[in-house]
Amino acid sequence: DAGVTQSPTHLIKTRGQQVTLRCSPKSGHDTVSWYQQALGQGPQFIFQYYEEEERQRGNFPDRFSGHQFPNYSSELNVNALLLGDSALYLCASSFHAATGTYEQYFGPGTRLTVT
Amino acid sequence: QKEVEQDPGPLSVPEGAIVSLNCTYSNSAFQYFMWYRQYSRKGPELLMYTYSSGNKEDGRFTAQVDKSSKYISLFIRDSQPSDSATYLCAMITPSGGSYIPTFGRGTSLIVHP
DSSP, X not given: OOOOEEEOSEEEEOTTOOEEEEEEOXXXXXXXXXXXXXXXXXXXXXXXXXXXXXXXXXSOOTTXXXXXXXXXXXXXXXXXXXXXXXXXXXEEEXXXXXXXXXXXXXXXXXXXXXO | XXXXXXXXXXXXXXXXXXXXXXXXXXXXXXXXXXXXXXXXXXXXXXXXXXXXXEEEEETTEEEEEETTTTEEEEEESSOOGGGOEEEEEEEEOXXXXXXXXXXXXXXXXXXXX
């Protein structure tokens, strides 16, 4: 049973460019959350998708957008990249109807470097 | 002041030592408390969770919550070099059926042979 997978592993972009990161949830999971983890910091919640809709959003600008597909996989898009967007981007999946949807399973992350 | 405070360390201990990792928080609405382990270049892995004050034990790990002091701890007994990782505490205020954790910055633990 594959866990949460993310692609690509690493990415280098230039300021002003746009980037798309991808996530496939753990088998049986229907909810995907995205987090940004800066070096030496804990993960910061970006947004959560369930039933192909954004259900909750953290304190991130509109440059950050996402999408969830019918197969529950998800994309994170970031436009007009800034140097401060350099971070590890984590995807976490969970089962919405499960008791305690705090049981999230994280992927290995995508390391984004903006130069 | 951040909602969740955690000393970044690093905390260096010899193999076999008892390790104590701690977090303090300011939001009384937090109801769920979790500990994650994150190895270098990996995503966080849920170790333990609890929603009540007191202790919860799982093998070599014990999670402790003191809601009156807004203080949580993770104890690791008989620490091993394989326990070397960053340990993140996280807390949740259930809101509208959605459980979004607020993380501490993590404590780096080094267990040397």
